[in-house]
Amino acid sequence: MTDLVPTGQGAVEPAFSWSGGGGTLRLGTRTSPLAMVQARAVAERLEAVADVRVEVTGIQTAGDRHQGDLAELGGKGAFMREIDRALITGRVDVAVHCLKDVPGDVPRPNGLVFAAYVARDDTADVMLFPMASRVQRLADLAPGARVGTSAVRRRAQLGQIRPDLCVQYLRGNVNSRLGRLDAGEEFDAIVLARASLGRLGIDRPGEELDIIPAVGSGVLAVDCRSVDSDIVELVRLLDDRETRRCVAAERAMLHALRGHCNSPIAGHARLERDGQLSLRGMVFTRDGSRFVHAQEWAPPDKGPDLGAYVAGDLLRKGARDLIDGIPH
The missing domain is CATH 3.40.190.10 (Periplasmic binding protein-like II)
Structure with a gap:
């Protein structure tokens, strides 16, 4: 694990200089064993596609320190704030997140972009x-x-x-x-x-289990500063087009539903054999005794439209009452 070492008056000396080859990237992630394994896998893939060395930097987050209900910290964003801050301030150059831990009701910080969605893993x-x-x-x-x-x-x-x-x-x-x-x-x-x-x-x-996965389940998202065009270009080499299309639909649905961390929302998109993109969404009460369900299909490049449509269908069926009926 690489220590975060500031220099000067709170500034951080950049460790990465990309000029088409050579240099070192600092990759930030949570400190859990799973997060470190995932980050190292991404680091190895980056090193395989470019002449670059990647150092994995473990960053302990509020969500990792707190063992109680995440709602007490404002939800899943507690797994991301310290890592976002390290990326924005230049302590790390890229970051890896489990996409299912990225809240749908909180805007991402300005200046950050998910340059790659790594090919989706098992969602079961x-x-x-x-x-x-x-x-x-x-x-x-x-x-x-x-x-x-x-x-x-x-x-x-x-x-x-x-x-x-x-x-x-x-x-x-x-x-x-x-x-x-x-x-x-x-x-x-x-x-x-x-x-x-x-x-x-x-x-x-x-x-x-025969249940619908979480939005973003099985997907690792690689975050960068949008101004670092060379790093964005490098990270995009890991982007999987099919995964990005599915994620676009799922995240659009989640955003339109405006659920919070205690909202039982499930959503799963996939490319069908006929080439169409399908999206299935469900919203539940806390105990599952009431729910609404929707599923629709669209061309694969219409993920955001598909997500918005499925969310609208769920809302027409009463999803808003189910979501608002659960305390934050």
């Missing part, structure tokens, strides 16, 4: 069980079984499938969650993103 949510448990399926959990997750979207959809379960709040890095699960004292099952297990090299059996 999986239910995991204690290693010593004889139960290995959602259907076999007893009524009142304790299931851990921090995502209101997962909580709501589990409430639809098994309203008899006791879904409890669970935060922490992947390994700590697995440790608490295997201890067998707090949880009978937990739900995690399968992509996070794969990126960490954790091979563990689990049951894939």
